[in-house]
Each structure stands twice: as structure tokens, then as C-alpha cells.
Amino acid sequence: MAVYTVKQLAALAGVSVRTLHYYDQFGLLKPEFRTANSYRHYGDDSVVRLQQIMFFRELDFSLEEIKDIMSRPDFNPLEALEQHRLLLKKQKERLEGLMQTVDRTVKKLKGKKQMSIKDYYQGFSDEQIEKYRAEVKKRWGGDTLRESEARVIRLGKTKFAALQEQGGKIFQTIADNMDQGPDSKVVQEQVKKWRHWLEYFHHYSDEAALGLGKAFSEHPDFAAFYNKIKPGLAEFFTKAIEYNLTRKK
Numbered sequence: 001m002a003v004y005t006v007k008q009l010a011a012l013a014g015v016s017v018r019t020l021h022y023y024d025q026f027g028l029l030k031p032e033f034r035t036a037n038s039y040r041h042y043g044d045d046s047v048v049r050l051q052q053i054m055f056f057r058e059l060d061f062s063l064e065e066i067k068d069i070m071s072r073p074d075f076n077p078l079e080a081l082e083q084h085r086l087l088l089k090k091q092k093e094r095l096e097g098l099m100q101t102v103d104r105t106v107k108k109l110k111g112k113k114q115m116s117i118k119d120y121y122q123g124f125s126d127e128q129i130e131k132y133r134a135e136v137k138k139r140w141g142g143d144t145l146r147e148s149e150a151r152v153i154r155l156g157k158t159k160f161a162a163l164q165e166q167g168g169k170i171f172q173t174i175a176d177n178m179d180q181g182p183d184s185k186v187v188q189e190q191v192k193k194w195r196h197w198l199e200y201f202h203h204y205s206d207e208a209a210l211g212l213g214k215a216f217s218e219h220p221d222f223a224a225f226y227n228k229i230k231p232g233l234a235e236f237f238t239k240a241i242e243y244n245l246t247r248k249k
Contacts, residue, residue, distance in 0.1 A: 213241030
């Protein structure tokens with residue numbers, strides 16, 4: 001049988017020596033024997049009993065309740081350990097559930113923290129952003145602006161960045177095939193992709209999409225954006241959209 005001093009048992013269990021002294025005085029955990037100079041010594045039974053005490057304490061039992069339970073004639077250490085395990089398992093499931101709730105809340109709060117629409121206009125000044133938003137509101141109304149920005153926010157920055165890249169590829173492919181003409185198959189395929197791509201941001205009727213297409217060449221900011229990809233792209237893109245939607249009608 002292993003023998004532990006009070007200091008050794010305290011270190012083994014992760015409690016203070018003072019706690020073990022108190023358990024002794026309280027009659028909850030007596031040392032198995034004392035030396036001539038009254039030093040406390042504990043054996044294997046004490047280790048098991050202390051473990052059970054700590055389990056009960058972890059489950060918020062008071063010392064009085066623990067003493068009453070463990071002093072009963074029908075108290076079975078093995079059954080108690082099995083019961084402890086069952087309770088700890090339930091507690092673990094409850095804590096894991098709480099952690100998942102916390103994770104969802106943190107994710108939601110982080111999303112709210114990033115909900116400023118200005119965060120999605122990287123590279124633009126506040127003045128440019130407000131100018132662009134005012135233009136959208138003027139052309140298509142405040143409801144369209146609010147719905148579009150709400151969709152963008154719900155997308156999140158990662159999805160939004162991926163869509164920006166997707167849009168960039170569409171515009172670049174059109175620019176690379178300008179020599180084929182706005183009515184060419186390759187260009188019209190990209191216009192169809194562009195119409196589908198638009199739906200992530202706002203639902204546009206054919207009439208509204210046609211108005212947007214005209215704005216690409218008529219509005220100086222839009223025109224500058226597309227012509228920066230390739231000179232003449234703004235007007236070419238407008239013609240390609242007009243061809244697609246006029247032909248569709």
C-alpha cells in the first residue's frame with residue numbers, strides 16, 4: 001500500500017494542505033494513521049475518498065451534504081464513481097452546448113461588428129462612397145440601395161471578396177474578346193454570367209438591368225472603372241447588354 005504525507009496527497013490531488021487539515025477536522029477525510037509526532041499519513045483508500053469528495057464538490061455539493069452521503073452505511077464507492085461519471089458526462093454535454101451557443105453568439109457579434117457597408121468599399125474615400133450611394137438612390141431608389149447593401153452585408157467579407165473576383169473575371173473576359181463584337185457568342189455568354197452574378201446583390205428586372213448597362217457608359221465613375229480595365233470597355237459592355245436584353249425581348 002502506498003503511503004502519502006499530507007503534502008504529497010495535497011500535491012497529488014491539486015488541493016492545499018490547509019484544505020486537507022480542514023477535511024480532517026470536519027470529519028470528512030481522516031488520515032489513515034499518524035506518526036508519533038502527529039504527522040498525518042494517507043493510504044490508497046484516502047486517495048479514492050478524496051477523489052470522491054472532489055467530484056461531489058465539482059457538482060456543487062456542500063461539505064455537509066458530502067459528509068452525510070459518504071457516511072451512510074449503504075454508500076458504495078464504486079456506484080458513486082459510476083454516478084459521478086454519468087453526471088460529469090451530462091455536465092460535459094451541457095458545457096459543450098453552452099460553448100456552441102457562445103461560438104454562435106461570437107460569430108454573430110463579429111458579423112455585426114463588420115456590418116458597416118463602408119467596409120465593403122475598400123480603396124474608396126468616404127466622399128466617393130457617399131457619392132456612389134447617392135447615385136444608386138437617385139437612379140433606382142432608396143429601397144434598392146438598402147436591399148442591395150443588406151445583401152452584401154449578409155454575404156460577409158469572404159463571400160463578397162469571392163464575388164468581386166468572379167465579377168472581375170467576367171469583365172476581363174469581355175475586355176479580352178472585344179474584337180469579337182458585342183453580339184459574339186463568347187461575349188454574350190459573359191453577359192449571361194453577369195446577369196446571374198447581379199442577383200447576389202439585387203434582383204434586377206430586364207428593364208432595370210438595361211438601365212444599369214447604360215449607366216456603365218453614361219456615368220463618368222462607372223465608365224472610368226470599366227475603361228481602366230481596357231479602353232472602350234464601358235461603351236462596349238453597354239452595347240453587349242443592350243444586344244442581350246433587346247434580343248431577349
